[in-house]
Amino acid sequence: MTKGKQLFSAADIDGAVGKIASGIGDEFKGDFRECALVGIHQQGVPLAERICRALEKKFGSAPVLGKLDISMYRDDIGNRMRLPPIRETEIPFDVNGSSIILVDDVLSTGRTIRAALDALTDYGRAGLIRLAVLVDRGNPEFPIRADYVGFTAHPPEKMKVVVRFEEDGEPGIYAVEWKNQNL
């Protein structure tokens, strides 16, 4: 995979995670007992973990952490020859009545979030659902917007925005050409 053009640095990511955590903490006034952070595979998962750690640090407690794979809810099955492998879904709390913050690294068309909402609905009736994203590309195909945003970025359509964390090597946010991507 080519590295691509860097849009934001690793330090910028840390700053954005802190900003998102502050926003969440303010909304819930530091009380996360009815709250859950659900990271959407793939990169929403490590992002949710980081937000959780930031909340723990700032407020002394954090919401329960979950993860969601939306492969079974995609609207493009059969349109792509290569299906990404299904990753683990773990919803270790009762969705009914919960305040859930969906977390994803990049908000683009909004279809992933639409699928995540359908998936959560099959688990129960959430009290409220918020969306936290690291990067908002500002070009949704659906009427979906994020409640907590790290950065906005507008690379050309043909570029994919890729978020890399420390464990991926060369952390930062990059714009990479679509054809070189692994979905």
Place this chain on the structure above:
Amino acid sequence: MEWTRKDLLSLYDLNAEEIECILDTAAEFKKVSQRRVKKVPALRGKTVVNFFVEPSTRTRVSFELAEQRLSADVVNMQAQSSSLLKGETLLDTVKNIEALQVDLVVMRHSATGAQAFIASKLKCGVINAGDGAHSHPTQALLDIFTMREKKGTVKGLKVTILGDILHSRVARSNMWGLLKLGAHVTLAGPSTLVPREFESVPGVRVCHNLEEAVEGADVVNLLRIQHERQTAGFFPGIGEYARFFGINSDNMKLMKPDVLIMHPGPINRDVELSGEVADCSNSVILEQVTNGLAIRMAVLFLVAGCVKK
């Protein structure tokens, strides 16, 4: 890795990575059946035809339920009520089905290779639910999934498949899948039903003595004894088979204490295994059925993703 096949015909064709991909996908689909809403929209709008030229109840019901839990539209066709009786060729029959804009065909047929032939001619995805004595990939996959779930890994496991190996597509599919994942396979049973030729496959041991076959086994997978074989002279009688090859609490002592007792079903109590063994805590026969549903959901999902419009 990504799944790239529009058909699932035989485990012989797959590599270890592809098999693991199905198992990993099935692990996630297993969770769906444990939820409040046991359904996902993955195959919504897709049409699946269950074309069972050779009849089946258990496999067909399992596939049908898997398809429904994926929100697919399901059509069932049985040979007895089909145009094949009117002299239509198999290929014409299936092409007619395809003309109805069907996405997937799940097929069982008594002739080896029928599904492979059809798959090469159709744009729809084809899933083999059993062809002759050749292949039954979803059964072997659910067996292997059960072993992996209980033992953590399949690699290095001592697996004994016991019974009428000669006529069994379940045995063959299990054998290929297990060898690809690094298990040790013993095929066992009466010499009339377990030909030595199988030893030409690297990694396979053939055994006509029960005690030797099950000693130290991690898994014992029992095949159903069909009464028709008795009348064809393969063994003198059901009673004799049960006496020499039936699993009971005595010969279970030769196996590892945490051995898995498996059977594709339906079981014949006191033939392949005693009632006591069927109901003991080592028996995972009912879990196999649950896992079968998850495996079939996974296979339908993966194959559907590769069927081009």
